[in-house]
Amino acid sequence: VSDDHGVAVVAAVEAIAERIEAERDYLTELDSAIGDADHGGNMARGWAAATEAARDLDDPDPETVCKTVGKTLMAEVGGASGPLFGGSLVFASAELDDGLTAESAVAFAETYLTKVEERGDARVGDQTIVDALTPTVHTFKKSIETDDLPPLEALAKAVDAAERGVAFTVPIRARKGRASYLGWRSVGHQDPGATSVLYILEELLATAADA
Numbered sequence: 269v270s271d272d273h274g275v276a277v278v279a280a281v282e283a284i285a286e287r288i289e290a291e292r293d294y295l296t297e298l299d300s301a302i303g304d305a306d307h308g309g310n311m312a313r314g315w316a317a318a319t320e321a322a323r324d325l326d327d328p329d330p331e332t333v334c335k336t337v338g339k340t341l342m343a344e345v346g347g348a349s350g351p352l353f354g355g356s357l358v359f360a361s362a363e364l365d366d367g368l369t370a371e372s373a374v375a376f377a378e379t380y381l382t383k384v385e386e387r388g389d390a391r392v393g394d395q396t397i398v399d400a401l402t403p404t405v406h407t408f409k410k411s412i413e414t415d416d417l418p419p420l421e422a423l424a425k426a427v428d429a430a431e432r433g434v435a436f437t438v439p440i441r442a443r444k445g446r447a448s449y450l451g452w453r454s455v456g457h458q459d460p461g462a463t464s465v466l467y468i469l470e471e472l473l474a475t476a477a478d479a
């Protein structure tokens with residue numbers, strides 16, 4: 269049986285890979301200021317491989333696509349971000365085993381964030397991807413469960429929240445990852461990983477709006 273949502277998730281993966289490739293130099297520039305100048309390359313390599321793996325699936329369903337993409341990111345991205353982006357995706361994909369609905373998307377988002385926090389031991393304010401993910405997940409959950417918004421509107425609000433989360437990384441000091449080695453000198457720099465999270469979410473929204 270073909271799964272329309274599975275096909276849409278593959279389309280999202282393709283859009284994300286294209287966007288990350290387009291932003292590759294900028295992401296690397298951000299990482300050169302507070303890290304080791306490889307984030308754009310790491311992510312571009314990972315998402316290109318993930319796109320191939322996702323396209324190779326017969327009859328993709330959302331859970332399988334997410335699991336496959338996560339495994340590929342773990343294998344190809346490397347660095348700190350591979351296990352964080354990829355490993356958490358493999359784990360959270362189980363929330364989609366009954367398909368993609370507003371409810372399962374909320375569960376997926378919450379599990380993803382919990383896993384990132386567990387693996388990376390970072391909290392809001394540490395200048396990491398957690399600063400982008402936390403407001404995103406909380407806003408998405410509230411928009412669906414409390415405000416009863418349609419999924420697309422909830423996702424749009426979540427993307428706005430991610431944008432604010434990325435801006436929040438600039439004036440704060442890194443306490444996890446390579447940037448933390450700089451101490452106070454990390455202040456004033458936008459976190460590369462959080463920036464990638466925003467691009468991923470923007471492409472998810474664009475693909476969902478197109479579907």
Ligand code: ADP
Pocket residue numbers: 299303304306307310311346347348349350352384387388389390395396397398444445446459460461462
């Ligand atoms: P590396 O730092 O190993 O070169 P990347 O450059 O690909 O890996 O990724 C760096 C990004 O990873 C950072 O910008 C930050 O967002 C994220 N990151 C690093 N360590 C952690 C952590 N412990 N928890 C959450 N995110 C982290």
Ligand code: MG
Pocket residue numbers: 299303304305306307347446
């Ligand atoms: Mg790096």
Ligand code: MG
Pocket residue numbers: 304306347348
């Ligand atoms: Mg590195």
